[in-house]
Amino acid sequence: MSHPKAAEQFIKDRDRARWHDKSLWFVRQKRDKMASTVPEWEELRNTASQIKAHMISNMEQYLLEFEKNAKANGITVHWALDAKEHNDIVTKILKDHNVKKLVKSKSMLTEECHLNPHLEKNGIEVVDTDLGERIVQLREEKPSHIVMPAIHTKREEISDLFHEKMGTEKGNIDPDYLTYQARMDLRERFLKADAGLTGVNFAIAETGSVVVCTNEGNADLGTSLPDLHIACMGMEKIIPKMEDLAVFTRLLARSATGQPITTYTSHFHGPKKGGEMHIVIVDNGRTKVMGQDKFRRSLSCIRCGACMNTCPVYRRSGGHSYGYIVPGPIGSILGASRDSKEHNTLPYACTLCASCTNVCPVKIDLHNELLTLRTKISEEKHLPATKRIAMKAAGKVLSSPKMYKVAGMAVRTALKMPRFFVYNRFNDWGKDRELPPLPKKTFKQMMKERNKGKK
């Protein structure tokens, strides 16, 4: 479904759209407050942006350094070209260890690769242990936000869901109660798990270790109890040095949720005693993006979600309206730069207000990348015929003073027709808006008269 159609459906429930908007604006405000406690905030953003730019130009070198050091730490490193290879590798590791139950902490990469359904087909039970992820898993939905996957659900709905799936008290919407019940339910599953899978926030080349940031400690529990830990990472998660990490940890949680730091910032330097640790490094289209000058910077993304929280379109259309696993400004770029036909409306789900570009902790030029993607979509002929024809005509008219004059007169005459002819179902402007009152003269006409008077 195109973004405008999906957004129209979301907005039909205006109260809900406004509730969604306010919830996310609240997070944006928390971010503002927390960011403003760091006087060197803008300098931090610059530094982070430069580290990422350096990483992208030297990715091969750093990934190989990482592999070497990780191996020395006793970690097994795997390389996956695409989602299928990633899923096959993970499934094979799990099967080799006779894993029946897997606990997962949040990983957008495994969502991107559709790992869960693949594992379930192979008879492996997967439990998402991040509370938000658990909610969307139980609702059989996709996350609608990369940091707050269930931000689109209301407390009452979660209460009903837990009642149905876990037998909690009907109608109890107390967040503490619901969280506690989910925690108890998950605790059982942690204890019974045969393996734990995590995402990766940062992989440090210098040390061959990975860092996972969570607020719930679920990644820690999921990797401490079972003997097998698999960490899946997109190849762009690599950073050169341990000292670079500090720049990002200062930016990440402040930008994401307005916290000074995530509750847990866990460093994994190797397998636990007697256990095994595997890291799967995934490309899945990233090198394709890396090869495009204009979109390369999108690989700097640290998945903080700040661009979603600030995006006035995202807040009012909801994450699912994007139809791509990562929604909002960064998702529109990632989706459309990989498949500009399938996601041809996403770069247009944007007013080019540039709020995202200014909030982004790694300074991705988000709104300009979206604008560039529009050119790509137009050049690749994925623009709807109506827009294509209209713009061709506009280009002709607006480059010629004569045609501009004639067209101006035609439009002004048309707008003088009775209301019925102006406001109808073909007029998308006029559905909820009036046109401005038509002035008697154009400015050009006024100037002609003024100049005459002067002579």
Added chain:
Amino acid sequence: MQVSLFIPCYMDQLYPDVAMATLTLLEKHGCEVTYPMNQTCCGQPMANTGCSADTKATAKHFIEVFKGSDYVVCPSGSCVSMVREHYDGLVPDSDEVNSLRSKTYELCEFLVDVLKVDKIDAEFNHKVGLHQSCHGLRELRLGSCSEQIVEKYSKAETLLRMVKGIELVKPERPDECCGFGGTFAVAEKDVSCLMGEDRINDHENAGAEVIVGYDSSCLMHMGGISNRQKRNLKFMHIAEILNGAAT
């Protein structure tokens, strides 16, 4: 000071009074203003749809019309940002063209940065909410945006504060987009109108009687929603107030 006035296509057709207020305001502040009659548009509608090929002729025409100007001044932040920030690849990369682009100014920044205006002879006895349109704010940096942790400033507000009797009210969200967005207003009409309505509510709750901005396009969008809902709100371009519009 010699100034060429650039009036965007939609303002020529729909907002001639704002254009005239801009012209007389510049004259009051000592500018000799010429208005090249064969001007049309900056090309933004096509460019923002991604149709670069269809933009080139219009952008080139803009350069042809205004070349040789000491300054080009325009009462629309968005169109100025098109010329200054987005003409790369559309027009020749020559010293002459680049200098013309860098001398193209939005009205408020021209008054503050070039003319260094410190007095405005105008009175406006109303509660006013300033709508800081996005391209002016976040591309031309007419003010600090709420996302950045920098010292706060606003060129438009600086000017409005010189107007006698004016009371500036502050919406809760200082610089959220109104949802106009060019073709977005039509292609994504549902999101667009909800955004516009939310902006209006925010200003209205802050006590605004008049919403003022430096881009008539955003004002047209919000004004259109407000009028449909029969609200008692006025929408005015900053040029009208600075030029001493009757209140």
